[in-house]
Amino acid sequence: MEEVGLGWWGVPLAILAGAIRVSTPFLFVSLGECLTERSGRINLGLEGTLVMGAMSGYAVSYLTGSPWLGVVVAGFSGILFGALHGTICSLPKVNDIAVGIALMVLGTGIAFFLGKPFIQPKALHLPAIELGWWSASEQVRTALRINVLFLIGVVLVPALLWSFKNTRWGLVVRMAGDSADATLAMGYSVRLIRLVSTACGGFLAGVGGAFLSLYYPGSWNEGLSSGQGLMAVALVIFARWNPARCFYASLLFGGAGALGPALQSVGITASYYLFNAAPYVLTLAIMIFTSSPHRTLAGAPSELSVTK
Amino acid sequence: MPFRAGLEAVLIPLAALIFSMVLFGAVISLVGVDPLAVYALIYKGAFGTWFSWQNTLRQTAPLLLTALCVALPAQLGLVVIGGEGALVLGGLAAVAIALAVEGAPPVFVQFSMMLVGMTVGGLWIALAGVLRHYRGVNETISSLLLFYIAVAIMNHLVEGIMRDPASLNKPSTRHIGDANMIGAIPGMDVHWGLVFGVVACIVVYILIFHTTIGFSFRVVGGNLRAAKMAGLPVGRLIVISCFIAGGAAGLAGVFEIAAVHGQANASLIAKYGFTGILVAFIARHNPLAIIPVALLLGGIEASGGLLQRRLDLPDATKLVLQGIAFVVILASEALFGRIRFFQARPA
Numbered sequence: 001m002e003e004v005g006l007g008w009w010g011v012p013l014a015i016l017a018g019a020i021r022v023s024t025p026f027l028f029v030s031l032g033e034c035l036t037e038r039s040g041r042i043n044l045g046l047e048g049t050l051v052m053g054a055m056s057g058y059a060v061s062y063l064t065g066s067p068w069l070g071v072v073v074a075g076f077s078g079i080l081f082g083a084l085h086g087t088i089c090s091l092p093k094v095n096d097i098a099v100g101i102a103l104m105v106l107g108t109g110i111a112f113f114l115g116k117p118f119i120q121p122k123a124l125h126l127p128a129i130e131l132g133w134w135s136a137s138e139q140v141r142t143a144l145r146i147n148v149l150f151l152i153g154v155v156l157v158p159a160l161l162w163s164f165k166n167t168r169w170g171l172v173v174r175m176a177g178d179s180a181d182a183t184l185a186m187g188y189s190v191r192l193i194r195l196v197s198t199a200c201g202g203f204l205a206g207v208g209g210a211f212l213s214l215y216y217p218g219s220w221n222e223g224l225s226s227g228q229g230l231m232a233v234a235l236v237i238f239a240r241w242n243p244a245r246c247f248y249a250s251l252l253f254g255g256a257g258a259l260g261p262a263l264q265s266v267g268i269t270a271s272y273y274l275f276n277a278a279p280y281v282l283t284l285a286i287m288i289f290t291s292s293p294h295r296t297l298a299g300a301p302s303e304l305s306v307t308k
Numbered sequence: 309m310p311f312r313a314g315l316e317a318v319l320i321p322l323a324a325l326i327f328s329m330v331l332f333g334a335v336i337s338l339v340g341v342d343p344l345a346v347y348a349l350i351y352k353g354a355f356g357t358w359f360s361w362q363n364t365l366r367q368t369a370p371l372l373l374t375a376l377c378v379a380l381p382a383q384l385g386l387v388v389i390g391g392e393g394a395l396v397l398g399g400l401a402a403v404a405i406a407l408a409v410e411g412a413p414p415v416f417v418q419f420s421m422m423l424v425g426m427t428v429g430g431l432w433i434a435l436a437g438v439l440r441h442y443r444g445v446n447e448t449i450s451s452l453l454l455f456y457i458a459v460a461i462m463n464h465l466v467e468g469i470m471r472d473p474a475s476l477n478k479p480s481t482r483h484i485g486d487a488n489m490i491g492a493i494p495g496m497d498v499h500w501g502l503v504f505g506v507v508a509c510i511v512v513y514i515l516i517f518h519t520t521i522g523f524s525f526r527v528v529g530g531n532l533r534a535a536k537m538a539g540l541p542v543g544r545l546i547v548i549s550c551f552i553a554g555g556a557a558g559l560a561g562v563f564e565i566a567a568v569h570g571q572a573n574a575s576l577i578a579k580y581g582f583t584g585i586l587v588a589f590i591a592r593h594n595p596l597a598i599i600p601v602a603l604l605l606g607g608i609e610a611s612g613g614l615l616q617r618r619l620d621l622p623d624a625t626k627l628v629l630q631g632i633a634f635v636v637i638l639a640s641e642a643l644f645g646r647i648r649f650f651q652a653r654p655a
Binding site for chain 1: 335339387389439441442443444445446448449450452453454456457459460461463464467468582585586589621622623624625627628629630631632634635637638639641642644
């Protein structure tokens, strides 16, 4: 097959491809955070969980040779951190935002501490599906090489949406998020619901972290995550606690993250660092435009501390 | 403050710190290192010799100022965690102004560095305050996003127009010149940032607890609705407190430039802003308590190198200790008011 150059068309293509690749961790973390926040708690510690998931996933994949086992272990490390957050926040007078910051520090600390020996070795990566086999262009093929985890994330979106609406569990979680009093009156334990929701949210964030180290960028180092976990929290607010909107917002953020490298690939390097800040600026801009000092946001769980 | 309540405020965090040291020891022994050896090395690296004391004090200086960046907005109920961004931009602005007024008398250069660095740092955090009050944007998230943006701005300028062509491997700005550097406190190898930090803590303490505006800060933090009913200018108070807070972090950046590095490069991002968050939380946002806590955590920072060299522990060891301490300290909040001994006896 002959190589076909795409020239400037490569930029939108690279952004699209980047959107899919970069968005996967956003997608998982935001879905997890969406679940947690729907139960009435905010977990800022998902940044730490993400790094922890990346490290444990990479380490397990390297040691056992099975990237999927790595993903599972990453998820379980996420459950551990989620449960820790949930437990500490169950104590009286404890601020969930502050605990999140603390777990961010602890998660990254433990990940760097235990992950030191795994910076050098190469672990097996997660498999990808070639959806671009029909194209002669290498760029198109690279763009359409889609990771299985992304597809799992895509399936999770309607599943979560459906469960929030139609299952007993979904209803109970939403009730805990909207009124702790009503939940108590119904005979459920608010603490337990929030603990389980935070733990499950942590699982998803851990899986998102495994994507970072096992697929894209696909290695373990200390600069792997740069605030993705935190941006995902902001993204959930932007998505108004709706899993479907979380998906669109993740794609948007992924695209913004791919902007810098995409422009660099066609030779625009002048403002590389500024373009790299695009996701942060975008997050901030979106928060400025969607927040309001006068009313709580539509769709916000009313027990949530950030929206009060 | 009644004696027993004061005792409570000291003993509970202290017990929490000791408990976190024990937990940290457990983690350390998991990787097969003797925790007692680690404790001994931390003590030695932090406070064991005059050399390590000076090292500790050098680390303490920026922590005092970045902790204020968290503690002051906390009086109004805000959780600002982007002090590192104000530090970075404050330092960068200091370099810019020093190079702009090159050739002026050193005292003038140093004064303008402080003024400009504090203003830029202050405006950066004030932006988070403005967004909080006028747009309802959560200040915790916005201030952290502002940190990442600050780093991008610094990289852009240091790799671009402010780059010294002579810096090849590590892009840096030009050096501000040895004459313009702020020297050491006489008799010790510690720069003046330490004195400024301690003074700043005392000044902010007086501001919070002995002035009208400080009282207004605390009313806003205690009960927002009551503050509004009383006619306090809540928005202005939020922005002012954030400006002062950012100014403190910006000053930390100025000293990192003017007393340590002399030029802006990646070394400026040393995460003092993030350790400052922990300092403020352990000190329970009391500016006077920040002084001993910053010394303690400065000691842990200073001993990191020794742990790395002697026991071959990764640099992140201190991050693990900090993370554990942070979590335990927050959990210990639940103990306040629960231990009968500390409660005032009914008269």
